[in-house]
Amino acid sequence: MEKQASEPVVDRPPVTADSAPQAGAGRFRLPTDALRAYAMVIALIAIWVYFYWTNDVFLDPRNFSNLMRQTAVTGVLAVGMLMVIVTGQIDLSVGSVVGLAGGIAAIAQGWLGWGLAPSIAAGVGVAMAIGCLHGSLVAYANIPAFIVTLGGLLAWRGAIKGMSKGNTIPIELEGFRAIGQSYVAPVVGYAIAAVAVAAIAWLALRRNAARKRYGLKPENPLNLVMRVLGPSVIVVGFIWMLNSYAGVPIPVIILLAVALAGAFITQNTTFGRYLYAIGGNPDAARLSGINIRRHILAVFIIMGALTGVAAIIYTARVGSASPDAGVLLELDAIAACVIGGASLMGGRGTVFGACLGALFMATLDNGMSLNNVQDYIQDIIKGVILVAAVGVDMIGRRSG
Amino acid sequence: MSGSDGPPLLEMLEITKTFPGVRALDGVTFDLSEGEIHALVGENGAGKSTLMKILGGVYPYPEYGGEVRIKGEAHRFANVKDAESAGVAVIFQELSLVKDMTVGENIFLGREPRSYGVIRWSELYSRAQNLLDDLHLPIDPRTPVRNLGIGQQQLVEIAKALATKDTRILVLDEPTAALTDTEVETLYSILAKLRGRRVGMIYISHKLEEVFHLGDRITVLRDGRTVSTHATKDIDKQRVISLMVGREVGQLFPKPEHQPGDVVFEARNITVRDPVVPGKRLVDNVSFKVRRGEVVGIAGLMGAGRSDLLMGVFGAHSGRTSGDLLIEGKPVRVSSPGEAIKNGLGFVTEDRKRYGLVLDQTILNNMTLASLHRLSGRYVTNIDAEASAGEREMRNLRIKAPNVFTAVGTLSGGNQQKVVVAKWLLTQPVVLFLDEPTRGIDIGAKQEIYAQINKLAETGLAIVVVSSELPEVLGLSDRVLVLHEGRLTGEFARAEATPDAVMACATGHSIKLVRD
Numbered sequence: 001m002e003k004q005a006s007e008p009v010v011d012r013p014p015v016t017a018d019s020a021p022q023a024g025a026g027r028f029r030l031p032t033d034a035l036r037a038y039a040m041v042i043a044l045i046a047i048w049v050y051f052y053w054t055n056d057v058f059l060d061p062r063n064f065s066n067l068m069r070q071t072a073v074t075g076v077l078a079v080g081m082l083m084v085i086v087t088g089q090i091d092l093s094v095g096s097v098v099g100l101a102g103g104i105a106a107i108a109q110g111w112l113g114w115g116l117a118p119s120i121a122a123g124v125g126v127a128m129a130i131g132c133l134h135g136s137l138v139a140y141a142n143i144p145a146f147i148v149t150l151g152g153l154l155a156w157r158g159a160i161k162g163m164s165k166g167n168t169i170p171i172e173l174e175g176f177r178a179i180g181q182s183y184v185a186p187v188v189g190y191a192i193a194a195v196a197v198a199a200i201a202w203l204a205l206r207r208n209a210a211r212k213r214y215g216l217k218p219e220n221p222l223n224l225v226m227r228v229l230g231p232s233v234i235v236v237g238f239i240w241m242l243n244s245y246a247g248v249p250i251p252v253i254i255l256l257a258v259a260l261a262g263a264f265i266t267q268n269t270t271f272g273r274y275l276y277a278i279g280g281n282p283d284a285a286r287l288s289g290i291n292i293r294r295h296i297l298a299v300f301i302i303m304g305a306l307t308g309v310a311a312i313i314y315t316a317r318v319g320s321a322s323p324d325a326g327v328l329l330e331l332d333a334i335a336a337c338v339i340g341g342a343s344l345m346g347g348r349g350t351v352f353g354a355c356l357g358a359l360f361m362a363t364l365d366n367g368m369s370l371n372n373v374q375d376y377i378q379d380i381i382k383g384v385i386l387v388a389a390v391g392v393d394m395i396g397r398r399s400g
Numbered sequence: 401m402s403g404s405d406g407p408p409l410l411e412m413l414e415i416t417k418t419f420p421g422v423r424a425l426d427g428v429t430f431d432l433s434e435g436e437i438h439a440l441v442g443e444n445g446a447g448k449s450t451l452m453k454i455l456g457g458v459y460p461y462p463e464y465g466g467e468v469r470i471k472g473e474a475h476r477f478a479n480v481k482d483a484e485s486a487g488v489a490v491i492f493q494e495l496s497l498v499k500d501m502t503v504g505e506n507i508f509l510g511r512e513p514r515s516y517g518v519i520r521w522s523e524l525y526s527r528a529q530n531l532l533d534d535l536h537l538p539i540d541p542r543t544p545v546r547n548l549g550i551g552q553q554q555l556v557e558i559a560k561a562l563a564t565k566d567t568r569i570l571v572l573d574e575p576t577a578a579l580t581d582t583e584v585e586t587l588y589s590i591l592a593k594l595r596g597r598r599v600g601m602i603y604i605s606h607k608l609e610e611v612f613h614l615g616d617r618i619t620v621l622r623d624g625r626t627v628s629t630h631a632t633k634d635i636d637k638q639r640v641i642s643l644m645v646g647r648e649v650g651q652l653f654p655k656p657e658h659q660p661g662d663v664v665f666e667a668r669n670i671t672v673r674d675p676v677v678p679g680k681r682l683v684d685n686v687s688f689k690v691r692r693g694e695v696v697g698i699a700g701l702m703g704a705g706r707s708d709l710l711m712g713v714f715g716a717h718s719g720r721t722s723g724d725l726l727i728e729g730k731p732v733r734v735s736s737p738g739e740a741i742k743n744g745l746g747f748v749t750e751d752r753k754r755y756g757l758v759l760d761q762t763i764l765n766n767m768t769l770a771s772l773h774r775l776s777g778r779y780v781t782n783i784d785a786e787a788s789a790g791e792r793e794m795r796n797l798r799i800k801a802p803n804v805f806t807a808v809g810t811l812s813g814g815n816q817q818k819v820v821v822a823k824w825l826l827t828q829p830v831v832l833f834l835d836e837p838t839r840g841i842d843i844g845a846k847q848e849i850y851a852q853i854n855k856l857a858e859t860g861l862a863i864v865v866v867s868s869e870l871p872e873v874l875g876l877s878d879r880v881l882v883l884h885e886g887r888l889t890g891e892f893a894r895a896e897a898t899p900d901a902v903m904a905c906a907t908g909h910s911i912k913l914v915r916d
Contacts, residue, residue, distance in 0.1 A: 210783070268781055270772045277769055280758035287716060287749055287756075288770035288823070289738035347760050 039392075040340060040356050044363065051367035058370055061245035067366045068242065069180075072251030073098075073314045075358035077333035078340070079262035080306035082354040085337050086266070087299050088279040088346025089138060089145040093130070093152030094307045094333055098326030100160040101127040101311035106169040106321035109176060116175045123315075124308030130156065131304015135297035153330070161323045168322040171315060179254075180316025183247030192248070192256075193239040197232045204228050251313045255355075258306065262351040275299065279346025332361050335386045341393070407472030409434045409600040410455075410569055415466035417450055417459060417624075424450045425464070426624040432569065434598040437591065439605065439615030439632075443644055443903075444702055444868035447624040448604050449492075452571050455602075456490035457483030470569070487568035489561035491575060495553055497545045497560075504528035504541035507560045531559050535590050550677055551583040558590060570594065571602045576610060577703055588614065606701040608637050608907045620644055637909055638900070645870055645899035660878060661692035663729075664862045665831040670723035672705070672712040672886075682708040684886040687723075690831060690862040695853060697877030698866045701906050705886040706866045707750055710833045714747045715740045727830060741770060746829030748820050750836040750866075752813075756820040759809035763801055764790040766808050766819050771826040793822035797852060814845025821852065831862040838872065850876060870899055884908045 051058040077094050084091050105123030108114040114122070134152055138145045171177050204227045212218050219227065242248045266272040277285040278292050286292055310329075315321045340357030342349025364385065368378045410432040417425040425447045432438050440448050454464045457477035468475050470486055477483040483490070497506045504525045505512075513523045528541035537555055545553060554575060561570055576584050591601060591614065605611050611618060612632060620627040620643040627643050666689045674680035683705040690696050700706045712721035715734040725732050727743050734740045740747070749755035757766050767790045768775050776786045790804040797818040801811055808819055817837065824832060834853070838846040853876055857863055867873045873880055880897040882890030882905040890905030891914045904910045 213784075213787075269779055270776065270781055271779070273765065273769075273772060273781060276761065277758050277765075280760050281754075283755050284758055285769070287714075287737050287747065289736070289741040290769075291736070291738060347758065 040353065040360070043389075044356060044360055047360070047363055047367065051363070051370070055367070055370050058367055061241055063366070063370065064241050065183075065245040065249060067362055068252045069249045069317060070366055071359050071362040072249070072255040073310045073317070074329065074332045074336055074362055075255045075355050076258050076306050076310040076313065077329060078336035078354040078358040079258050079351055080303040081330075081333040082262065082337045082340075082342055082349050082351055083266065083275060083299050084145075084303050085334070085342045085344060086279045086346060086349050087275045087296060088282065089296060089299065090334070090344070091134070091145065091149045091300070091303050092330050092334075093134065093149040093156060094303070094310075095326040095329035095331075096153050096156035096160070097127050097130055097304070097307045098311040098314055098329055099321075099323065100130075100156045100163075101308045102315035102325055103160040103164050103169065103321045103323065105176075105312060106171055106315055107163065109171065109173050110169050116173050119173070119176065120312055123311055124305060127308030127311060128301055128304040131300045131302070131307065132297070134304070135300025138300065139293040139296040157324075157327075164321070164323045166323055168320050170320045176312075177316050177319055179250055180313050180318070182250050183242075184250065184253060186243040186247050189239045189243045189248040192253075193236050196235045200231050200235070201228045251317065254309065254313060258309065259351055259355050266351055271295070271298070276347055279348075281347070332358070335382070336361050338386065339389045407469070408432065409436075409471060411467075411469040411472075412451070412455065413467045413469070415451060415454060415464060415468075417447075417454060417464040424624050425454075427466070428621065428624065428626050430619060430626065430629075432600040432602060434568075434600055435595050436616045437595065437601045437603050437614050439603045439611040439618045440621065441605070441608070441611055441618060441640060441644060442621035443870060446621040446644075448621055449573060450624075451621070452490055452492075452573060452602065452604065455483065455488055455569075455571060456480060457488070458490075484564060487564075487566050488571070489564070489567045489569070490571040490573070491554075491557050491561055492573050495550075495557060497553055497557060499546040500544060502542050502544055503532070503539055503548070503556050503559075506545055506556065507531065507541070507563045509560075511564070527563075528559075531563060535559055535562075535593070536586065549580075551579040554579060555583065555586060555590070558587075562594075567599065569600050569602070571604070573604045574606065574703070575603075576605065576607065606703075606907060608640060608909055611640075612637065622646065637907075638904075641903045641907065641909065642900050645903050660694035661860065663689045664692045664727065665690040666726040667713050668724040668726070670709060670712055670721065672708045672717050673720040675717075675720060681886050683712055683883075686883070686886075686888045688881055688888070690864055692862055693857050693860045694878045695857050695863045695865060695876055697873035697880045698864065698883060699870060699873045699880055699890075699902050699906055700883035702868070703885075704883040704906065706883055707835050708886075709883070710747065710835055710864065710866060713740075714745055714833065716747075741827050741829075744828075744830030746770075746824035746827050746832040748824050748832065748834040748837055750839065752816050752820050756823075757808050757816060759807075761808060762805045763794070763799070763808050763811070763819055764804040767793060767804070767822045767826060770823050771828075774828075775826060789826060790822075793825060797822055798848060812841075812845075814841040814848070817841055817845065817849065821849070825856075829861070831864065832856065833864045833866075835866045836868060837865065838867070838869070870902065874899065874902065882906050888913065 048059070057063055077098075081091060081094070101123040104126050105119045108119035108122045109116070130152065134145070134148050137143045137148045204224060208218055208224060239248065242252070266275065274285065274290050274295055277288070277290060278295055282292060311326070314326060318325065336357030337349055337354045338344065338357070339360055340349065340353030340355070342354065361382070364382055365378070368381065373381075408431050412428065412430040415425050415428045415430075416423070428447065428451055430440075430451065440451070442448050450459070453459050455468060457480045460478045461476035468477070470488075475486055477486070498509065501509070507528050508524050512519045513527065514520060525541050532539050532541060535555070535558070537552075537559065539548065539552060539556065545556065548556065558572075558575070561567055575587060579587060594601065603611070603614055615632050617629055617631050618635060618640060619629040620640060622644060627646070666687075668687045670683055670686045671681055672683035674682050686709055688696065698706050698709070708717065711717050712723075713725065713734070715736045718735050725734055727745070732743045734743060734745070737747070753759065758769070764786055768786045772781070775789050776782050787804055793799075794801070794804060799815050799818045799822070801815060808816060811819070821837070837853070838849050841849075853863060853865065865873065865876055874897050877897070878894050880890070880892045880894075880902060881888060882892070882902055884906055885908065889908065890902060890912045892902065892912070901912070905912060
């Protein structure tokens with residue numbers, strides 16, 4: 001350790017991108033970055049095959065629809081959590097805030113007789129305000145995010161227990177419940193699929209044109225076709241599965257919207273670029289003129305807003321707000337990001353990965369419940385898988 | 401000189417040490433007698449610390465070549481512990497105390513008196529107390545180290561080195577850098593006492609006053625070689641200074657004559673306070689000007705406050721910097737790097753991995769980080785605009801990489817440094833600061849950076865270069881400023897800036913300021 005730190009920085013021979021990060025033993029070398037992305041998809045397919053093999057109900061349209069609705073809440077939280085983690089922070093309070101925000105929305109429509117929009121606004125608004133508070137304490141009072149949100153985890157759970165006086169509050173507004181329980185008409189689903197396929201093709205062509213412009217080798221045509229066909233088949237198959245039950249569930253539509261927005265923010269805005277820089281090297285970011293405090297505050301406000309959205313979906317899906325709603329959701333969201341390739345050190349991770357991670361976590365829940373795996377064993381398995389996923393990833397990085 | 405019969409206490413023979421691409425030590429020979437203080441001096445990077453790390457077991461055999469003998473017996477230390485048990489204790493510049501433990505715990509860290517694994521606390525503290533009394537240090541061994549000043553911590557470090565009874569060789573690397581005058585006196589009396597116990601001491605310092613006051617002999621290292629060893633009484637400071645620098649400014653720096661224009665940047669009375677030690681000033685009331693098209697070099701030894709001066713001006717030491725800035729004649733307020741950039745300052749920071757680059761990310765993302773709003777778009781990024789700017793810089797600076805989307809962490813040091821330079825050129829600065837722009841890069845890349853600096857000056861950019869390598873400062877600059885302990889001690893026009901004159905100011909030996 002000491003030796004390494006005290007050696008002067010010396011030149012290494014230049015390494016080309018093609019030969020850079022690799023893992024493998026002896027002569028068998030694989031590019032780890034690509035491996036990481038594919039490994040996630042392969043792992044997901046593997047557990048799907050496993051659950052389908054042990055219980056053929058698993059891939060029934062009905063259960064598939066259910067699985068996707070379960071993914072929605074974790075997925076929306078994971079998109080927010082991804083931005084928090086990329087910035088090098090953490091939010092442990094989202095489960096409690098889901099409980100509180102859902103409870104407040106339920107109280108507003110049930111006990112206070114507010115309409116749909118004001119009730120939802122109350123829930124989401126409270127969650128955003130909490131995010132703003134957490135962000136201010138982290139960014140401006142220099143309290144570590146772990147501590148601020150650990151405090152939040154306790155305090156906000158206490159708040160909803162007190163406000164609801166321990167009661168479960170039913171959702172009476174039909175429109176509210178629809179957010180969690182309804183479906184869009186199959187036609188709309190197919191329309192979405194058509195737009196998505198068009199977008200995939202357009203993006204692939206544009207990417208290829210850009211490669212040419214920057215002097216990179218253009219994809220060979222077969223690759224290009226695969227790049228368009230592969231995702232398109234998945235999208236159409238996905239919509240078809242959902243339509244063959246009752247249509248695309250509204251929570252899934254919300255998740256898609258949130259994920260697209262999240263991907264755009266992280267990949268195509270200056271704000272997103274700064275988040276990765278702050279997480280990757282805070283000193284370099286600061287000296288490049290980036291206002292680190294303001295960005296951390298903003299990220300927590302976004303996390304708060306998305307927690308509010310998740311709370312509304314969750315409460316609407318269950319049809320009531322109980323004081324212990326959302327317990328442990330923060331861990332699902334963090335696990336989703338980490339399984340999806342995000343680094344808790346900051347600076348690494350993608351929204352797409354986080355969403356796949358959320359699907360992975362929801363699959364475990366859904367599949368094990370179908371198989372009547374006992375509750376405590378489910379917890380143990382989820383814990384082991386989380387640690388193992390990161391362990392495998394670290395081994396890959398070290399040898400690369 | 402050894403006086404007594406038998407082999408000398410320590411001999412280091414033909415020591416060589418190579419880092420990849422750099423020969424840090426090249427056949428250094430050094431010896432030490434019992435009860436002697438042998439001063440080791442040299443410029444930054446001359447190899448002093450590397451030599452002491454070999455003696456202290458930090459670089460184990462066979463990472464170095466040559467032989468270390470203690471009392472005539474050859475030793476090959478595998479680690480620090482080995483060296484310690486042979487009686488060698490090294491006190492490095494960076495303190496190695498655990499701040500949250502007490503003085504006593506620190507002194508006996510790793511060798512606590514214990515029975516059956518249980519620490520005998522009373523014995524530990526009474527032994528610590530004896531040791532501190534012995535050194536006349538009025539410190540309670542139960543005080544947490546955190547509560548001590550930096551100077552007292554340094555003295556505790558020495559006590560720790562002496563806790564092992566058989567310390568025969570003590571190495572002190574810049575021990576007075578953080579000490580107050582009274583603490584320096586305490587240190588001197590401790591050293592005198594150790595001399596009486598026949599402990600041999602190697603004393604590394606940039607302050608020639610101290611070296612001449614304490615040392616029996618002085619050895620000068622330069623570029624990893626022993627230049628000479630003299631008894632202190634046979635040599636004077638002037639001579640030591642010329643031995644330290646005695647090197648021609650070679651062909652490395654073909655210097656075109658610049659025609660400096662108007663003053664574009666002026667810093668007045670810049671003071672930067674130490675974040676840890678109250679009352680201490682890292683930079684003390686420094687003022688300087690830079691003209692359009694002029695290269696101003698800042699020389700000084702380690703810890704002279706060169707980087708802190710630039711960091712302070714750039715708004716990176718916000719809250720502990722005072723002073724005024726004028727850019728193009730207008731007073732500006734800079735309290736954050738963001739404001740500095742807006743006002744036309746650019747800063748190629750030292751230590752590119754720590755302050756300059758996000759290593760995980762692409763060349764392009766790193767290049768555009770400080771100018772994203774202007775280059776790419778206020779809110780939504782425009783990858784085409786970024787890439788065309790990035791590719792232009794990549795061609796201009798001749799960065800060798802497959803394309804701008806290559807991860808910056810996979811590049812060589814020289815190319816990484818060019819990426820940092822490109823990042824700051826893209827902010828279109830009026831004044832560009834460069835802090836150690838060529839550290840740790842190969843000679844070819846160095847020359848390219850030099851050429852680039854000259855080219856930029858010709859286009860009218862005002863440039864400030866900080867470097868630990870004296871030839872580099874002298875070769876690049878139209879004007880040289882010298883800092884010593886946070887204060888401006890010298891200002892030289894290019895023609896007057898000889899290595900000896902600059903080094904004399906850098907060691908605090910003389911002061912030469914231009915009044916206007």
